[in-house]
Amino acid sequence: MMMAMCATERRRPHAHFTRWLLMAGCVLASSLQIHAQGETPPRNDVVAGELLIERPTLISLGFEWRIEGDANGNATTIVRFRKAGDVQWRDYLPLYRIGLGLKIQNSMIGRGAYYEIPDALAGSIMDLEPGTEYEVRLELRDPDGVSGEAVRSLRLKTRSEPVVPATPVEVRHVYPPDHKGDKEKPVFENIMHAVNGYPPICDTYQTIHPFAAKPGTVIKMHAGVHTYDNNLYWKDGKPQFSYWLHGTITLVASGTAEQPIYIVPAGDGEVILDGAGAHNLFNVRSADYLHFEGLTIRNTDIAFFGGFQGERGGGCKGLTVRNCWIENVVYGVLAQDGRSEDFTLTDNVILGRNPADRLGHFGSTTAGYAVNLSGQGHAVAHNYAANFWDGINVFTSALADPKYGQQARAIDFYNNDIHNCSDQFIEADGGFANIRMLRNRCFNCPSQPLSIQPVHAGPVYWIRNIVWNAGGGKMTMKNNNGAQVLLFLHNTSSTHMKMPPNNGQKPEQGTWIIQNNLSIGPAGDFPLLEYCEGAAGPNHVISHNAYNKAAENAPCLINKKNVGNLAALREKTGYEAGSLFVDGYDVFAHAPEPPHTKRNAPLVFPDDVDLSLKPGAAPVDTGAIIAGINDGFTGKAPDIGALELGWPLPVYGPRGGFYLERLKNLRQGHNTP
Structure with a gap:
């Protein structure tokens, strides 16, 4: 089997796609004014600037490396790290390009107040050990040349x-x-x-x-x-x-x-x-x-x-x-x-006031969130949250411009167990950069289950999350105002891969890495997948995803335009290389198709479902290798989806506590603890 491309590599677009971009570029160039005589043209080489180190969390380190130049946006940063005292360095995801002239609303409701994202490369190292010192090596690279201090060696400690x-x-x-x-x-x-x-x-x-x-x-x-x-x-x-x-x-x-x-x-x-x-x-x-x-x-x-x-x-x-x-x-x-x-919100049970026996209640009591926060350096992990409007959220109206002191960044939501929400399970809305959602299990929601409207710059990371019985099966992500850098990796859902229109950023301004996701949406009159404005960009890697064979002939949309089925989309854009159709819910150890129903419907409980892959199922050994994310995979290649066959299952929700027997009753569908 040919090994899949690593997400850190920048692949050459398909020939048809290249012509598409060239035509778009010609139109753009014709609309620009010619530089006045003596005016300095944009420079493509990169100049290293200030390195901003974000507040550490229990398991993550975050960076924003300011730069000048790189008008063509092809600079990158090689990331390596090791535990202090270790000999072997580990490769990791790179830092990703933000800025490039992108102007965004200062907040979701701040109409007319724009902020220009500074030119930088931003990103995180995740799944580290708490209270541990690490050596980190960042190397700035650009084929057009690099000046300034291009290599930074750091010694940092997690909380x-x-x-x-x-x-x-x-x-x-x-x-x-x-x-x-x-x-x-x-x-x-x-x-x-x-x-x-x-x-x-x-x-x-x-x-x-x-x-x-x-x-x-x-x-x-x-x-x-x-x-x-x-x-x-x-x-x-x-x-x-x-x-x-x-x-x-x-x-x-x-x-x-x-x-x-x-x-x-x-x-x-x-x-x-x-x-x-x-x-x-x-x-x-x-x-x-x-x-x-x-x-x-x-x-x-x-x-x-x-x-x-x-x-x-x-x-x-x-x-x-x-x-x-x-x-x-x-x-x-x-x-x-x-x-x-530096909040630490872990191992709690948080129960709202909405009815616990039906899906997506609407009414006078429908309100609130288990957690809603802004700021920096927070860890929200291993909580059980149920019966709210939203589950766990970044504050939607956090501001992009740092002069107000109201940014939301360097925030981790991981291993939470979220159940029965009326709107979204998790919102990254309002985050600026390095918002990280890892291994959350989310069951029962009638609306769009996940949201990034907006993440002002990015990256925003969604890795190994589970979404089940949500959105009527139609949609995974609410993306109305977008993210400049999005990584959506190794997620499992009972919904189609639909990410509707964002803030209209130009194709060359964004980076989307969408790989190894298992999206088993229902058959019916729904698009198989939808990528929004800015999706047709040269920096995107969209590949090695798996979809329900029952929806094989469903349309694929880009910029709201039907480009045909998955094969037609692949031919036109080069995206979805290595992607495949699978036999629906039969790929799981035990997972009857959820009802995909809307409000006031029966709930599906996690204890009644096993989303581990069956040995030999099509998603096994067919994923892309992604540095730092699926190291140690058990077969010939990583598995597609949230759960690698042969790995221990994640612990979702509290790891201990005086209330574990009560929580067990809730997870088994009893309405009272």
Whole structure:
């Protein structure tokens, strides 16, 4: 078998496609004004500029290397890395070209406010180990010549997983208000008292106090239901220690990156923090490095609020929420300020208010997201999220222009288990660069399941995600405002590969790498695939995908124009080399065709489906080799789809926690835990 082309290579377009591009280029050239005498023409060689290193996450490093020149857009960056102390270097995906004169809306709703993407090469190294030092070597290359410092050698470290210390700086105890019996000392009235240093009494919310918790303090929450009557001001001649009137726990004392302030169970039973209908339970927008772990949080609109965009004092840093059960909420974590940094949101169960027994509910309660955030350096991983409008999102209206301090970049969503959303499972909307979605499992959604409207520049990475029973089977990606650099690799879906129109970027301005995807959409009156404006570009690699044989004669669309079936598209563009048709759902170990139905329909549960490939199925050993993405494949070539035959299955959702038996019930289709 001929080995497939690596995605890092730039292939020569098909002859017909080349003529198409030449004709388009002639039209473009005729519309340009001739340079005035003495004016410096665009230069094709590249000049190395500033290298921007993004905030690391637990598993990723991100880069943006500014350049000058390279008017023809053929510069690239070779990426190699190794763990510090290792001998062998590993090859990885390159950095990708952004800029090239592309002007985009400053935000999705910022009509008329344009921002020009700077000339640079951007990209990530992913799936690294937390808290580990790496050596990275970046080499700038251009066939037209390179000047400046063309090779950069770096020593960088990923963020470490937050861990509650065995020996705290201080311990403070909080008991539920109805607790009877002895109490460990020092004891505090409630969380605000323990963290801020002063108890909220009636309408006195003193948040600045000398007795505030110091960095490294552990707040031990004792078993029971911690709830308060938010309308109770005075009782039996005494002022009440409650969150009077609004029910919000406003925290302002901060830890540090090395020593957060920890709010954790004391170990004597389940700790339930009941919001009693409060709009917002935890307001953490003015507190940095708070660590919440092992708690049950319920009955509030917003469990954790990190601030709206641009608020004075907004944008908290280092928020950790781990191993928590969060239920009956509109938002699990809402943090829309781009000054937010380094969140760790892992191993939580987050349950919204939409009905848990039907698909895509619409109505007065339909709202909210499990996670919605902006900023940089975030890791959102191994969560179970269900019954929301959207699952896990970047903030759609994050701004492109860095002068406002409201960019969203260097964000990881991985190994999340997302179920029953009314709109999208995951939105990268609003991201600027290095937005990374890896190994997420997504079941049941009536709308377009994934979204990039817009990712301002890119890259945006979608790698080894699963989408099942979504979009009526018609569409995988909502792409109305596009991404300049898109990588869509090794995904499995029960939908067709449809990515409708984007922001109209010129073909030569974009880079799309779409390979090794298993798209088993239904037979019917749907396009097999649709690529949008800008798709017919020389930098794109679209190959080695697999489609449902039942849709073999379905049309393929580019720029909304029907170019015929897959064979006709391949002949015209050279795309889809190595792509094939497979026997539908029979390629899987056990996966009956989902109903592809719309709203208020029965759900499909992950425990009833096994999307592993059958040995000998057509997608096995027929994929493209992609450096750093499918290293260690088990056969003659990588498999097409999210799950490589012979590899251990990914862990989707929480890896542990006090609630695992409850979660098992939910995953098996029981509506209550």
